[in-house]
Amino acid sequence: MYLIEQLFDSHCVGCSAWGAMVCDTCVGRFTAMPHRTFTSRGIPLVALGIYRGGLRALILAAKHRSAHAAIRRLGGALRDAALAWGNVIAIPVPSSRPGFLARGYGLGSTIARAAELDVANCLLMDDVGTQRGRHRIERLQRNIRVGSRRPPNGSRVVIVDDVMTTGASIDAATDACVTAGLRVVGVLVVAIATQRAIAPLTI
8 A cells, every 4th residue: 555655646745856755855854864852751752853844744744634655654764763762662642533533543653653663552532632723731731541451561662743842742641651650761753843852963
């Protein structure tokens, strides 16, 4: 299915070059300058880059045009970053119900699988509405908890999401995992908001 999607795409969403939905040039540009920072909980975070330009266009295509191939290609570009944490289990931040129903797939889960990680979809969110337009205080009110399909106590886990904007959802997911006895060793996202970024470092 992935090859079919690539063959029938007319141009790259990131740079408009003729060919696949995500061209090798864009992937190479994003993976060449990964960013490292920390969440407010002090957890190491790795992202492909800043949420702007071509990277933003690719993520928006995945969010609003159901461009599955785009998010898979970006998730695959995070594979090397994931390897740095060794044997870990990916725990995706759950998508909002409207977003999941519109796309038919979860962004975090797709990213994690593309990065070749074992995935545990164990996070449950009480507030399933969209986060669009919400400020950090509003996002912090979303109750995220670990459900019954959780890894064993003491498991080393990595939180996975598409974009870190305010960091509220990632912090809530981290807190839920720690409360459940899991060891959060990192956070993996495709992009981070400009205000959260620092100078890129080589992984």
